[in-house]
Amino acid sequence: MRGIITVIGKDRVGIIAAVSNILVEANINILDITQTTLQDIFTMIMLVDLSNPNLTFDQLAKKLDDKGEEMGLSIRIQREDIFNAMHKI
Amino acid sequence: MINTYEILETIKMISSESLDIRTITMGISLRDCAHNDMDELAKRIYDKITRKAEKLVKTGEDIEKEYGIPITNKRISVTPISIIGEAANGDYVKIARAMDRATETTGVDFIGGYTALVHKGYTDGDRRFVDSIPEALSETERVCASVNIATTKAGINMYAVAQMGQVIKKSAELTAKEDGIACAKLVVFCNAPEDNPFMAGAFHGIGEPECVINVGVSGPGVMHNALKKISKDADFTEVAETIKKTAFKITRVGQLVANEASRRLGVTFGIVDLSLAPTPAIGDSIANIIEDMGLERCGAPGTTAALAMLNDAVKKGGTMASSQVGGLSGAFIPVSEDAGMVEAVKAGALSLEKLEAMTCVCSVGLDMIAIPGDTPDYTIAAIIADEAAIGMINNKTTAVRIIPVPGKKVGDFVQFGGLLGSSPIMAVNKFSSKAFIARGGRIPAPIHSLRN
Incomplete structure (x- = not known):
């Protein structure tokens, strides 16, 4: 199972480091990463491997959400399937 | 590979355009619960549902x-209770209470299936059952009732039409303190589908399997935003294509959720219902989509054509995205649940008669319409007859969910709360249909019902 993490908000120092730290602790590998600034809004998207995490999906989502709140950003994780379902045949 | 545009498009649909899965509805057969003692039957039903x-x-x-x-x-x-309860002596309302308790235990939002199918006539049990509806709906919170009074194959049961006018009036009176809320949980159908996941008309048809998962999608807000992005001068070919593509994306998510729910629960997947279901949230409105096409207000001349195209394009896009399609599938046009419809009524653009015309081309019928509390039962019955005629002749589902709000008159406003929204009281034609409804009998099935 793979997940998509999206970080949306104002750019600042340490965003990738903060998210990566959580992923390292949870034993989650980053498969791909991209970042852009669209209309002054910073967007980072990570594709991650969720096949062997040491946290439940719920716990991971909460950790990311809490970190987002702390940094004034929106950080969410969703299973990759929802994007594939909508955009790929 | 990460496609930033696609990922952000999906996230935007969810976070700012009100994309949601409206409902996961579990259909449960109660056929094995039948018993001749009403208390034992109610217990079996509660046990099986929970x-x-x-x-x-x-x-x-x-x-x-x-x-x-x-x-x-x-x-x-659940299976229509009129069928399951027919052999039991006693009060059907006991079953409604058991169903309501089961919603508390399971934590679900609504339960449908307090239903009778009387399109060709009543059995003795049906008669007792339909009589029990006002009490059942006023004594429970989450139980929804429906009665099918017509089909294209059988014609229109005009005795049932007349009785439903009375049942609606009585249901409103018994819940007068809550503005007749019981009527928001009661649908009168022509050609009722057996796999509809939407309330208040959901029931588990007698041809359905033991247990099934049906999913209803939503997404008027997403459609509204998609149409805002294309040029205002775009012709209808482009408008229809945009609707189709958007419906496809919405429905693919519905299919994904349906597959996943079905797998995790170990229950057969039934259908995805391709409906565009509005909510009272600003922008999540069918009326707004119609206005996006160039109409000043929903209800203006052109509204029926706009809705016809919307309904058809949603089906075309959605059908390609789902393995099994069913239920009502199309655009809903409830008044109180759609902020754009409410605005159109307030502005004087949208009348009951225009809504009736719109129901010829949308997926259901006259839905969540508040009318004066002193509207006679035979007038309500005649409105039902008109809707049933549209469904019968056009071989489609039509329905009436209408609320004669006790003590309110045209121009007043009523708040139902939550997804049911709020609405101005709409004017009803004052001329009498009393003698027409008093005739009773059955309007014969149309000639094109003879397809064999």
């Missing part, structure tokens, strides 16, 4: 979290 749907809400919540898509309602539909 056993089958034990994990429904938790599973829905897990899917919501993992996919990041809201699932607004989790619901249950």
Whole structure:
């Protein structure tokens, strides 16, 4: 199972480091990463491997959400399937 | 490979355009619960519903979290109670209470199936059952009732039409303190589908399997935003294409959720209902989509054509995205649940008669319409007859969910709350249909019902 993490908000120092730290602790590998600034809004998207995490999906989502709140950003994780379902045949 | 545009498009649909899965509805057969003692029957029904749907809400919540898509309602539909209760002596309302208790235990939002199918006539049990509807709806919170009074194959049961006028009036009176809220949980159908996941008309048809998962999608807000992005001068070919593509995307998410819910619960997947279901949230409105096409207000001349195209394009896009399609599938046009419709009524653009015309081309019928509390029962019955005639002749589902709000008159405003929204009281034609409704009997099935 793979997940998509999206970080949306104002750019600042340490965003990738903060998210990566959580992923390292949870034993989650980053498969791909991209970042852009669209209309002054910073967007980072990570594709991650969720096949062997040491946290439940719920716990991971909460950790990311809490970190987002702390940094004034929106950080969410969703299973990759929802994007594939909508955009790929 | 990460496609930033696609990922952000999906996230925007969910976070700012009100994309949601409107409902995961578990259909449960109660045929094995039948018993000749009403108390024992009610107990069996409660036990079976709570056993089958034990994990429904938790599973829905897990899917919501993992996919990041809201699932607004989790619901249950059951075999028509008029059939299951026919052999039992006693009060049908006991079953309604058991159903209501089962919703509390399982945590679902609504349960449908307090239903009778009387399109060709009543059995003795049907008669007792339909009489019990006002009490059942006023004594319970989450139980929804429906009565099918016509089909294209059987014609229109005009005795049932007349009785439903009275049942609606009585249901309103018994819940007068809550503005007749019982009527918001009661639908009168022509050609009722057996696999509809939407309330208040959901029931688990007698041709359905033991247990099934049906999913209803939503997404008027997404459609509204998609149409805002194309040029105002775009012709209707481009408008229809935009609607189709958007419906496809919305429905693919519905299919994904349906597959996942079905797998996790170990229950057969039934259908995805391709409906565009509005909510009272600003922008999540069918009326706004119609206005996007160039009409000043929903209800202006051109509204029926706009709705016809919308309804058809939604089906074309949605059908390609789902393996099994069913239920009502199309655009809903409830008044109180759609902020744009409410505005159109307030502005004087939208009347009951225009809504009736719109029901010829949308997926259901006159829905969530508040009318004066002193509207006679035979007038309500005649409105039902008109809607049933549209359904019967056009071989489509039509329905009436109308609320004669006690003590209110045209120009007053009523608040139902939650997804049911709020509405101005709409004017009803004052001329009498009393002698027409008093005739009774059955309007014969149309010639094109003879297809064999």
